[in-house]
Amino acid sequence: MSLPRLGRVTIVSTFQATPQSDLDGRPVLGVKGEIDLASAQALVEAAEAFAAANPGEPVRIDLSDTTFMDSTGLGALINIRNGALERGGELEVTGRSRAVERAFELAGLTDVFGPKGE
Amino acid sequence: MSLLAPGAWPSSATALDVPAHKDFVATIRAMTRSAAALSDLAVDDVEELQMAIDEAATLLLPLVDPDGDRRLVAEFQIEPADLCVTLRARARRGAEVDRSGLAWIMLTALDPEVVVASEGDDVSISIRRSRSGEGS
Numbered sequence: 001m002s003l004p005r006l007g008r009v010t011i012v013s014t015f016q017a018t019p020q021s022d023l024d025g026r027p028v029l030g031v032k033g034e035i036d037l038a039s040a041q042a043l044v045e046a047a048e049a050f051a052a053a054n055p056g057e058p059v060r061i062d063l064s065d066t067t068f069m070d071s072t073g074l075g076a077l078i079n080i081r082n083g084a085l086e087r088g089g090e091l092e093v094t095g096r097s098r099a100v101e102r103a104f105e106l107a108g109l110t111d112v113f114g115p116k117g118e
Numbered sequence: 119m120s121l122l123a124p125g126a127w128p129s130s131a132t133a134l135d136v137p138a139h140k141d142f143v144a145t146i147r148a149m150t151r152s153a154a155a156l157s158d159l160a161v162d163d164v165e166e167l168q169m170a171i172d173e174a175a176t177l178l179l180p181l182v183d184p185d186g187d188r189r190l191v192a193e194f195q196i197e198p199a200d201l202c203v204t205l206r207a208r209a210r211r212g213a214e215v216d217r218s219g220l221a222w223i224m225l226t227a228l229d230p231e232v233v234v235a236s237e238g239d240d241v242s243i244s245i246r247r248s249r250s251g252e253g254s
Contacts, residue, residue, distance in 0.1 A: 014144075036147075037140040037176055068147075070172045071220035099165070106169075106227045107220055 014067075015039035017046035019053065027053075028060040028094055035066060035073030043073070047080040051087065059084045064095035069103045077113065130156075130196035138182040138190040138207055143175045146192045150203060153194040157201040157249050166228050167203070167247050173225040174205045174232075174243040181213040181241055200249055206242040215241065 014033035022028045029050045035043055051059050059080060063069070081091040093113045096104070104110040134149045136142040147168045154164040175190065182188055186208040193204045215234050216222060225232055225243075233244040 034144065036172060037143055037179070068169075068172075070169060070176065071224050072176060074220055102165070103169075103224070106224045108223070 015042060017043055019050055020062075022060070022062070022094065026060065027057055028062050030062045030065065032065040032067075034068040035076065036068065036070050037072045040072040040076040043076045044079050048083065051084065051089070056089075058090045058092045060092045060094050062095040063093060063100045064097055066097050066100050069100050071103075071107065074103055074107050074109060078109075081112075130194075132194040134192045134194075136190050136192075138179055138188045140179060142190065143172060143179075146175060146190070146205070147172055149192060149194070153196065153201060153203070154247070157196050157247075159201065159247060159249060163247055167201070167245065170225055170228040170232070170245045171203055171205060173221045173228070174245065176221040177215050177225065178205055178207045178209075178241060178243060181209040181215070182207050183210045183213075183239065186239070196249075198249075200246050202244060202246045204242050204244040206240055208239050209236075209241040211239065213241070215243070 015035065015038075016032045018030050018032070020028055020030045027050070029046060031043065031046075033039070047059055047061065051057075061077075061080070066073075077091070077093070084091045091113070093100075096113075101110075104113060132149075132153065134146060136145055150168045150171045151164055154167050159167065171192070178190065182190075189207070191206045193206070195202045195204075229245050229247075231246070233242075235242050235244070
């Protein structure tokens with residue numbers, strides 16, 4: 001399906017969550033595109049599938065290629081973190097884009113997900 | 119170089135009328151980026167304005183009257199000093215913007231002077247961003 005575009009600006013929400021491995025071979029969920037009201041639930045479902053496929057591993061999410069995140073995206077991360085804690089695990093945000101960092105700052109949640117670079 | 123020369127357009131008032139559905143919020147963000155670029159806002163201001171509009175949509179969508187027209191209207195007004203974006207929806211009777219959640223926290227962090235207004239059954243949220251780069 002071709003997407004309607006305004007010049008080079010995509011006017012539908014883009015989101016992709018893909019299980020992959022980091023440089024150390026550890027499983028990580030790479031998230032590209034925009035996390036907003038339209039895609040937040042898909043992120044939660046992708047994280048649940050990641051946790052089920054990788055028992056005993058932290059839920060690792062790489063947000064380095066996330067171009068936009070709003071409060072519903074933050075809410076999704078909080079839900080994912082709470083779910084991981086309930087299972088005795090944890091959420092690791094292994095990378096974050098500038099847009100993600102700004103969303104953490106605005107919501108006062110930087111410390112919840114660890115300082116930048118951790 | 120300013121993209122907005124005096125008198126370049128008959129009027130800068132622009133409106134975008136979309137279904138009041140989460141799938142169309144990205145369309146409003148895109149239009150916001152476009153209007154912000156036309157207003158010569160700095161890159162950081164463009165990003166913050168589109169985030170603020172996104173949060174405004176997140177706050178308005180739950181209020182929409184399911185028996186109403188279920189439209190979300192974004193109005194863009196480029197003025198000499200600033201860009202004003204107003205998001206408006208027909209709300210359920212008595213429905214009010216939730217000022218206790220993350221969306222409100224982020225919206226007011228982005229624009230402490232955000233204006234929430236009710237007129238009849240319509241609820242609107244207006245955000246203003248200075249074109250001089252000195253905040254709203």
